[in-house]
């Protein structure tokens with residue numbers, strides 16, 4: 001018997017007026033998988049999450065969640081999923097307990113089961129002592145954890161996490177990763193969207209890289225990194241243009257480009273290539289200031305695929321305003 | 329059906345709990361009507377010595393209390409959208425009608441509580457001495473009136489979605505509904521234009537019914553007031569449901 005995919009997306013497209021936010025994407029997510037959506041702001045990650053959770057209607061295409069069509073039975077779909085939205089959706093004027101309790105009632109959980117489960121999820125995110133405090137007194141990290149607890153309360157088969165660590169400090173972010181790993185161990189299918197490369201790398205089984213509404217690559221982090229041949233060299237010199245020309249004309253490496261004030265390119269074996277490169281630069285009269293060698297990261301993959309760096313964003317604005325800031 | 333009841337209860341519970349958690353809203357919502365009752369009742373009352381004005385406006389001030397709180401509750405959906413909570417409601421496996429009904433009943437509950445407090449104070453101050461049946465019927469009228477006003481608020485919140493217009497919307501609905509009604513002026517003494525406008529104002533029927541029950545001084549037959557209120561309630565609630573059904577995140 002063929003195994004049913006947890007999520008199956010078929011040529012999903014979403015247009016806002018003339019602007020195409022999600023451009024005919026197709027993919028499937030297996031049960032128990034931690035699937036990543038990696039892309040810069042405005043790539044279409046949240047829009048996709050809204051469509052898959054039935055909050056927005058696609059312009060064309062459709063998707064099946066646990067085998068149920070999102071257009072035909074949206075209410076059935078909603079029963080089996082949980083979501084932590086990018087922007088906060090808690091009620092600040094209620095206590096943590098009330099936020100969870102109301103959620104449980106909305107998902108038709110019987111009173112006894114609700115009570116028990118609220119205890120469990122609060123323990124999971126280490127907020128048990130705070131259950132009767134108003135959410136408005138919580139820090140950003142605590143609110144995020146409470147939202148995860150709420151998304152899990154009704155034991156969904158699939159959990160959507162839209163930029164779960166956006167705006168959190170590095171320490172809290174890593175803490176959050178351990179929760180997400182714990183969830184994966186419990187066997188929940190997770191769709192995580194993020195624009196943090198290390199986050200996708202650290203957590204995901206497979207990653208779809210999305211840019212301008214299109215999936216431009218989809219594979220395991222390891223395989224994605226193989227897209228970049230060998231190693232990456234970054235050379236800082238006094239004349240980057242000339243250095244770039246040299247790399248290209250002498251075929252010193254592949255995919256050379258200027259990034260952050262140095263020339264980056266791929267080589268098969270860095271340590272072996274460096275002496276030759278230094279020699280060639282000297283002959284051409286270029287003064288090298290520093291050389292950096294590293295194994296390819298997802299960042300290199302992203303740059304190779306899009307020709308751009310992934311843009312880091314600040315937190316706090318709504319999706320739409322953030323999109324506007326980028327000129328859409 | 330039982331499934332939807334617990335969900336309606338959830339939305340209702342949120343409204344009531346939010347209200348209970350906000351001390352400033354409770355104090356503020358009672359301070360304004362009391363201020364109106366004392367200042368207007370005393371001030372204008374002195375101008376018309378042969379007319380018991382404070383007693384006359386008591387039902388009007390109860391109507392005002394309910395009107396303000398109920399409009400605010402309905403229109404607060406705009407805030408729910410801005411602050412994100414609307415997403416939590418819409419992504420739940422809950423019908424839109426459930427959310428509208430829960431919201432309407434929640435707003436009505438907090439409104440009627442306030443209306444009842446003003447009525448109690450009015451009785452304590454000796455402005456009125458209704459019978460027990462009169463009080464119970466008055467509470468019933470308050471529930472219908474409040475539910476219909478929350479529905480009107482939801483209608484506006486479903487059409488106008490920008491947070492920037494929140495205060496404008498609240499004032500634009502509230503002020504005409506309050507002042508172009510019989511809450512502060514007797515219909516018999518109104519200029520023709522005001523009389524006509526107040527006839528098309530649901531607030532007038534709520535206040536008139538309360539006046540009949542509290543002072544025995546309403547202008548319309550009580551049954552007529554009830555029937556008109558119920559008719560407006562059904563239309564407003566239906567329209568609120570239909571419009572909210574089309575709303576998006």
Ligand SMILES: Nc1ncnc2c1ncn2[C@@H]1O[C@H](COP(=O)(O)OP(=O)(O)O)[C@@H](O)[C@H]1O
Pocket residue numbers: 016019021039040041042043044045046047048319320322323324328
């Ligand atoms: N309601 C909307 N109306 C118009 N454009 C929108 C709307 N929502 C999102 N967009 C645009 O669609 C694009 C994708 O947005 P989004 O899905 O939020 O991206 P991401 O979550 O990857 O940052 C952005 O350019 C954004 O401006």
Ligand SMILES: [Mg+2]
Pocket residue numbers: 042045046047086162163319
């Ligand atoms: Mg987003």
